[in-house]
Amino acid sequence: MQLLGGFATIFNVQTLLLMVVGTFGGLVVGALPGLSAFTALAIMLPFTFGMDSVNGLCFLVAVYVGGCSGGLISAVLLGIPGTPASIATCFDGYPMAQQGKSKTALSAAIISSFVGGIFGAIILSFLGPYIAKVALKLSSYDYFGIILFALTTVSSLAGDNMVKGLIACLLGICLSCVGTDGLSSVYRYTFGITKLANGFSLVPVLIGLFAVSQIMANARDKATTKALDFSNTNQNEGEKFTFRDYFKRIRMIIPVSLLGLVIGILPGLGGNISNLMAYSYAKKTSSHPETFGTGNVDGVIASETANNATVGGAMIILLTLGIPGDNATSIILAGFQMNDIAPGPLLFKTQATLVYAILAAFVLANIMFFLMEYFGLSIFIKMLSIPSMLLLPIVIVCCFVGSYCSNNNTLDILIMVIFGLVGYILKKHKYPLAPMVVGFILSPLLELYLRRSLMKTDGHWFPIFSSPVAAICIFATIFTIAYTVYGMIKKKRVEEAKV
Numbered sequence: 169m170q171l172l173g174g175f176a177t178i179f180n181v182q183t184l185l186l187m188v189v190g191t192f193g194g195l196v197v198g199a200l201p202g203l204s205a206f207t208a209l210a211i212m213l214p215f216t217f218g219m220d221s222v223n224g225l226c227f228l229v230a231v232y233v234g235g236c237s238g239g240l241i242s243a244v245l246l247g248i249p250g251t252p253a254s255i256a257t258c259f260d261g262y263p264m265a266q267q268g269k270s271k272t273a274l275s276a277a278i279i280s281s282f283v284g285g286i287f288g289a290i291i292l293s294f295l296g297p298y299i300a301k302v303a304l305k306l307s308s309y310d311y312f313g314i315i316l317f318a319l320t321t322v323s324s325l326a327g328d329n330m331v332k333g334l335i336a337c338l339l340g341i342c343l344s345c346v347g348t349d350g351l352s353s354v355y356r357y358t359f360g361i362t363k364l365a366n367g368f369s370l371v372p373v374l375i376g377l378f379a380v381s382q383i384m385a386n387a388r389d390k391a392t393t394k395a396l397d398f399s400n401t402n403q404n405e406g407e408k409f410t411f412r413d414y415f416k417r418i419r420m421i422i423p424v425s426l427l428g429l430v431i432g433i434l435p436g437l438g439g440n441i442s443n444l445m446a447y448s449y450a451k452k453t454s455s456h457p458e459t460f461g462t463g464n465v466d467g468v469i470a471s472e473t474a475n476n477a478t479v480g481g482a483m484i485i486l487l488t489l490g491i492p493g494d495n496a497t498s499i500i501l502a503g504f505q506m507n508d509i510a511p512g513p514l515l516f517k518t519q520a521t522l523v524y525a526i527l528a529a530f531v532l533a534n535i536m537f538f539l540m541e542y543f544g545l546s547i548f549i550k551m552l553s554i555p556s557m558l559l560l561p562i563v564i565v566c567c568f569v570g571s572y573c574s575n576n577n578t579l580d581i582l583i584m585v586i587f588g589l590v591g592y593i594l595k596k597h598k599y600p601l602a603p604m605v606v607g608f609i610l611s612p613l614l615e616l617y618l619r620r621s622l623m624k625t626d627g628h629w630f631p632i633f634s635s636p637v638a639a640i641c642i643f644a645t646i647f648t649i650a651y652t653v654y655g656m657i658k659k660k661r662v663e664e665a666k667v
Contacts, residue, residue: 174524178532183223187230187529191536194234198251199242200566205235205251209499221507221522226529228503229483232496233285233533236479237541240277240472245270246563248379252370253475255605256447258378260460260467267463271545276409276465278541280472283414285534287425287473288432288480292487293527306434308620309632313641314434315614318445319606320648330656333603336594340607343368350616363579372571372584373608377601379567380588385595408545409465417466420450421473428474432481444606446474476534483530487511487523 178184190212197208212231216224239251240261247262249255257277264273319337346357347367358364414421424446431442450470451460460467486497488511504511509519516523571584591601625631633639 173521174526174528175532177222177521177525178226178528183226183529186219186223186227187533188536190227190230191234191533192540194231194236195238195241195537195540198235198238200570205232205253205496206499208232208235209496213499213503216503216506221509222525224507225500225503225522225526228500229526229529230533230536232500233479233530234537235496236476237278237281237285237537240281241274241541244273244277244468246379247382248563249374252374252609253443253478254471255374255378255602256443256471257468259447259471259602260462260464263461263463264465264468269463272407272409272465273468274545275542276414277468277472278538278545279409279411279414280469281476282534282538282542283421284425284428284473284476285479285537286531288429288477288483289527289531289534290480291429292480292484292530306637307635308617308624309635309638310641311434312614312617312621312632313635313638313645315610315617317641317645317648318441319610319614320645330652332599336599336601337603337607340604340609341611343373344608344611350612351619361579363577366575367612368583368587368608369575369577369580370609371575372580373587374605375567375571376584376587376589377591377605379563380584381591381595381601383564383567384588384592414469417469420453420466420470424449424470424474425477428477429481431474432478432483433485434481441609442478443471443475444602444609446470480530487515487526 178187193212194205194208197211198205208231209228212228216227219227236251236253239249239254240257242248243254243257244261244265247258247265249258261273261277264270344367346364348354348365349356355365427446427449428442431445447460447467447470450466451457454460454464454466456464482497486501501511509515509522567584568581571580572578594601594604621632622628633642
């Protein structure tokens, strides 16, 4: 009943119009390479000055939902993750578009985003406070174990060559060490460049690895320009993916939705991790894992379902504990502070009308983005008829703008170019990029929680295993690695037997 009251609060012309504008603005910004939901919220936040708390916060929630969903467009059509949360969507979405199945890939991604977002909204509405209390009790031991287990996604993203995958992962881990040590405030591997004090930003790294390397590959060989020129495939766009097709995969959808929700609740992780872990889960549990990376729609579904469920998880911990679940929700937290409202356990009692208006806005924003994207498919498909000689310069401009706007730092443009060269060289020698991204994203958090744990135990490792959650995750990590190595050895023996 309180949620229905929230819908009654926001059902007025002004609030609905603001939400439409916010959702559309988030979609546009999220679709541009490098301009994530965080960027969209940062751009839109000043517009909430002068708005009342309900209108302002509902507007920001709509921008957040639209920004998180917009990244799938460029991920599928261009092979460039519009947001870090769409990295894994590229792995199968882009090959599908190259095969003339752009409509199938886009509609599957949009439906997955919608269902994942609605799932997060439902859990947020009914179970949010209880889930947040559990997350608050997790210690640094638990976070270390969880992140260590997440790092094992490398095993499934490395392809057939585990050695090359591990080398790429280690390269990502090494590059993540550049910058200021979070605990001792000592500069590491900056070589006297003060602008590297914060390390390499994720946005220019992703743009360089996925976008610039692809552009360089197209420039090297004119034959590969077909990767961005679909003018001959308009007659074979593929069929629309339907809700019936989606729910045939319910055995995969439920685990990846829960995975995305849990990762969203854990502070500091977010959709850039959940989409990779969900993709890894889908590949490991698939009866045809070898088809992942070549255009398997299940890879798109898992990625987009999880990263949008993460949005609900991040909102849970923001509203119930006042802790931003990711970078984007930190901007929404600033919106609360602008209205002299402190999110936390008492918010549901002191500001119940506002809370349920936000929950209603969260549900409605998911419906809005679905209608905009699903019924606007034909507009997005038109991008495929743009010749590569016109499309590539636009993509390059978006890459430069996106890299600069992430931190307003000109050095990020150079970083983007350098990582573009690195990505190009790795691709040329058939090193997978996904493990490098996983290592780059997860290793700073892994190091942080490991060092915090060791500080608590005076440098001893065994007390970490005293935590059940940490112990289970560590043993699961060992089992996963052992099982993967066993599978590789078995496969090698079978191949040798055939010879």
